[in-house]
Amino acid sequence: MNIAVLGTGMVGRSLAVKLAETGHTVVMGTRNVGTTLAVTEVDAMGNLPFKQWCENRQDIALKSFASAAAAADILFLATAGAASQAVLDSIGAELLDGKVIVDVSNYLEFTGSDPLPALKLVNTTSLGEELQKAFPKAYIVKTLNHVEHSLMVNPGMIEGGHNVFMSGDSEEAKVQVKELLLSFGWRQEQIIDLGGIVYARAMEMHLILWCRMYQMLGTGSFNFELKQPH
Numbered sequence: 191m192n193i194a195v196l197g198t199g200m201v202g203r204s205l206a207v208k209l210a211e212t213g214h215t216v217v218m219g220t221r222n223v224g225t226t227l228a229v230t231e232v233d234a235m236g237n238l239p240f241k242q243w244c245e246n247r248q249d250i251a252l253k254s255f256a257s258a259a260a261a262a263d264i265l266f267l268a269t270a271g272a273a274s275q276a277v278l279d280s281i282g283a284e285l286l287d288g289k290v291i292v293d294v295s296n297y298l299e300f301t302g303s304d305p306l307p308a309l310k311l312v313n314t315t316s317l318g319e320e321l322q323k324a325f326p327k328a329y330i331v332k333t334l335n336h337v338e339h340s341l342m343v344n345p346g347m348i349e350g351g352h353n354v355f356m357s358g359d360s361e362e363a364k365v366q367v368k369e370l371l372l373s374f375g376w377r378q379e380q381i382i383d384l385g386g387i388v389y390a391r392a393m394e395m396h397l398i399l400w401c402r403m404y405q406m407l408g409t410g411s412f413n414f415e416l417k418q419p420h
């Protein structure tokens with residue numbers, strides 16, 4: 191498949207590598223190709239400048255968000271949550287209508303004074319729902335937003351039946367996304383389909399607990415597993 195990964199951060203990079211390794215044609219999207227390739231410093235999270243990172247990755251192209259989206263069958267939205275809507279707006283409904291958009295983003299606001307980030311869209315809505323409302327003819331599927339980027343594409347790094355959630359209004363779109371999750375290494379029984387995109391709010395609110403565990407463990411390499419009594 192032709193897949194666009196919108197976002198050049200660590201999530202976009204992990205997804206792009208895995209998708210290319212599993213046989214897809216991958217184009218990554220960014221605001222401005224020249225600006226992204228001109229970065230020479232390691233970022234605050236310790237990520238290599240994009241140009242250095244992609245030196246040995248000739249199989250992954252970098253284009254503007256709109257150019258990346260144009261040729262794609264499926265898009266991954268791996269942008270800063272505050273920018274996710276603006277990124278899709280910049281691409282436009284004409285290119286997005288009828289496409290599956292896998293939303294892995296979280297709209298978190300870090301104030302510095304609060305011990306935990308705040309969700310900007312919460313309780314009665316969510317980023318996933320707002321994106322679906324803004325692009326009613328696209329098929330938003332929320333998944334992987336509550337899993338650290340390396341674990342997203344290598345769930346076997348943690349033993350056991352830890353879970354990944356998904357939500358979306360289109361059953362067909364979710365079937366396609368489930369296929370991709372399976373190709374990443376998730377097993378069928380680890381994938382929990384919560385239902386419609388309205389349940390993206392539960393997945394996004396879960397992030398606050400995730401953030402607290404990250405603070406306590408000092409790493410994002412963990413996940414949660416649903417257990418029930420026998």
Ligand SMILES: NC(=O)c1ccc[n+]([C@@H]2O[C@H](COP(=O)([O-])OP(=O)(O)OC[C@H]3O[C@@H](n4cnc5c(N)ncnc54)[C@H](OP(=O)(O)O)[C@@H]3O)[C@@H](O)[C@H]2O)c1
Pocket residue numbers: 196197198199200201202219220221222226267268269270271273276277294295296297334335336337338339340410
């Ligand atoms: N880090 C994780 O392990 C993890 C796990 C699960 C979910 N997530 C979610 O995944 C998303 C991506 O996370 P990340 O850490 O890889 O990267 P990030 O730093 O949150 O986002 C980087 C991307 O967002 C774009 N962006 C930032 N500000 C923008 C603006 N004002 N307008 C347009 N685009 C803008 C950047 O565009 P340029 O390319 O032009 O710079 C870049 O492609 C986030 O929503 C995050 O919450 C992260």
